[in-house]
Amino acid sequence: MFFFLDSEIRQLAYNLFPGGNKPIGVLVELFSITYEIRKGMEKRSREFGLSYGQYIALCVLSAQRDEMSSPSALAEKMGVSRAAISSMVISLEQDGYINKYDDPNDKRGVFISLNDKGRGKINQMDPFFIGLASRLLSDFSESEICQFETYLSRVRSAFEVVKGSRLTDSREGEEKWCED
Template identity: 90%
Template sequence: MFFFLDSEIRQLAYNLFPGGNKPIGVLVDLFSITYEIRKNMEKRSREFGLSYGQYIALCVLSAQRDEMSSPSTLAEKMGVSRAAISSMVISLEQDGYINKYDDPNDKRGVFVSLNDKGRGKIKQMDPFFIGLASRLMSDFSESEINQFQTYLSHVRSAFEDVKGYGLTDPKMTGDKWYED
């Protein structure tokens, strides 16, 4: 999908749909703001000496039982490829944020675990990211935040329903998706 960052490009996207298309407009705005937030988080993570993905990997590890995981499980939880997690694990291990252990049950397998330096890095970075989230949501009431979460859940659920369909799928006609 396109990332509509510039207001002129966003307006062009709106104009592509005669009579306007509110759902497209909302998605364009959603893509735009999430892209900008992600870009800023990546920039700020680099100021801490990690990529945003590496920070997330450390956070995911910290939430695991025993702060340990296989790289494939870590990749699945983060929604990234095994190749991406492999290079992340190498980098995080070289920088001393995680430890890597051979899997005693599988000679080809490994586990990675968070160590003190990794926990320290999370502790160092968390205040910024928690502060960012707090600031972004500071103008919303608790009720509005709950409603926003509900809306996002609806979008996620709808996306799960349609993500397997291709553009030429016969189940899609015009603006309607048809069930089997």
């Protein structure tokens, strides 16, 4: 809805709501900063030879029992489509970061597992991403970080409540569906 990135466009978004709308302003800022962080993480991941999504896929695999998963389970855990995982798996396998095995119980099914090269790539990239998180939150106290985490959790919970429900656009007076 509001992927407004530069300050001029963000200001336009604020002006769309006469008298100001603090929640909209907060969401615009949240979307903007998360977009910028994601864009920076994607750029840095590319410098390591992976997309950010591929790095996350390797991290999710590393957290699995036996570092193994089906592509569909991996897609679900990452919140992406099976098509996106399919192309990621092909690329990660071609680059030698994962191994792919046929499922002995399902002739059409496969499992993927993290291998030593994949673990090595995670170990190479983790310090950057851990350092980035530390730098972004370095001006916050431990208490403030806990509060921030609580606020984000509350936003996520509120979104889960409204996701898929009918919402009314007060400017148009018509109902709209909140989509995923």
